[in-house]
Amino acid sequence: MAHSERSSGSEQRVDCQQSLVRAQLAVRPDPAAACAALDGGDEPDRITQSLTYDPDEQGGTGSANSERECHTLLEYEDRPQAYRTARVDGHCICPVFEEYDCLTEFTDVSDGAITVVVSVPSRETIRALVDALRDVGATVAVEWLVEDGHVGATTELDVSAITAKQQEALETALELGYYDSPRSADLSDCAEKLGISKSAVSQRLNAAETKLVRAFLGQSERT
Numbered sequence: 001m002a003h004s005e006r007s008s009g010s011e012q013r014v015d016c017q018q019s020l021v022r023a024q025l026a027v028r029p030d031p032a033a034a035c036a037a038l039d040g041g042d043e044p045d046r047i048t049q050s051l052t053y054d055p056d057e058q059g060g061t062g063s064a065n066s067e068r069e070c071h072t073l074l075e076y077e078d079r080p081q082a083y084r085t086a087r088v089d090g091h092c093i094c095p096v097f098e099e100y101d102c103l104t105e106f107t108d109v110s111d112g113a114i115t116v117v118v119s120v121p122s123r124e125t126i127r128a129l130v131d132a133l134r135d136v137g138a139t140v141a142v143e144w145l146v147e148d149g150h151v152g153a154t155t156e157l158d159v160s161a162i163t164a165k166q167q168e169a170l171e172t173a174l175e176l177g178y179y180d181s182p183r184s185a186d187l188s189d190c191a192e193k194l195g196i197s198k199s200a201v202s203q204r205l206n207a208a209e210t211k212l213v214r215a216f217l218g219q220s221e222r223t
Contacts, residue, residue, distance in 0.1 A: 020119050023126050023145045024181060028113040030137025033091035036072040036084035037106060037114055043182060044074040044082075047106040051094055070094050074109070096132045100125060108182040115143075115181060123147075123216065141206070142213045143179060161215075166208035169194065169201055178205075 029035045037049060049072045068088040075081045088095060093114070097104045100120065108115035120126055126145065133140045162170075172193050177184030187198045194201060 020121065021123055021126055021145060021147050022117065022119045024107075024143040024179075025116045025118065025130070025133075026113050026141040026143055027093055027116055027133060028139040029093050030091040032089075032137065033093070034086040034089065035092070035114075036070045036086040037074070037109055038112060039072075039082075039084045039086070041074060041076070041079075041082055042110045043076075044109060045077050046073075046075040047109070048073040048075075049094065049106055051088065051098060068095070091137045093133055093136060093138050096129065096136060100129045100132065102129065110182070117181070142209065145213065145216050147216075161211045162208050166204045166211075169204035170208050173201075173205060 029038065037047065049070065052069050052071060070086045070088055070092060072084050072086075073081060074084070086092075097116070097118065102125070103119040105117045106114060107117055118126075118129065120129065123145075126142070130140050130142065169190065173179060173185070173190050176189050176193060178186070178190055187201050190201045190205075191198045
């Protein structure tokens with residue numbers, strides 16, 4: 001499992017006295033984004049990422065994204081580490097996480113997508129964060145959510161809208177390790193186990209995940 005460290009100009013804080021919502025996001029940045037994390041290879045064992053100001057721009061004290069750089073170190077057990085930098089632009093995802101002041105861990109990079117685990121104070125913040133990531137052109141899938149409340153706190157979800165086939169796909173994906181971080185199975189493995197196509201598995205999982213997320217966040221189905 002990859003471990004990440006992130007730093008920025010301001011320290012990220014979350015009040016430990018209140019409940020936290022943790023979510024794993026699969027974020028595929030806009031193709032126009034010069035994403036440093038995607039430029040070093042897949043499945044790193046450790047990811048260290050930081051945002052800095054370019055010292056050559058206005059003495060390093062500017063505030064616009066064009067004056068910032070993303071620095072990413074990808075470390076592997078079986079090959080040399082990769083260090084990449086990229087100029088932050090309007091399609092970059094990292095400033096979005098910083099803007100919402102969430103605790104962020106980049107856990108995997110694979111096939112053009114970055115797996116990110118975030119901790120935020122509320123479900124509303126998750127919703128706003130996902131919307132903001134999509135506003136910069138990223139494709140975002142919420143893979144799981146957990147609410148870490150006080151002792152004895154529970155969260156009830158209405159899962160009646162999930163079909164039997166969608167539930168079977170979820171259970172198979174969980175059993176095979178599709179939801180592990182990093183993943184130990186992919187859509188092809190799930191498709192083979194279920195005896196259906198990759199696209200069918202993807203559709204069933206996406207539909208079920210969307211229903212679970214809406215139930216968790218208290219949203220009704222869009223019409």
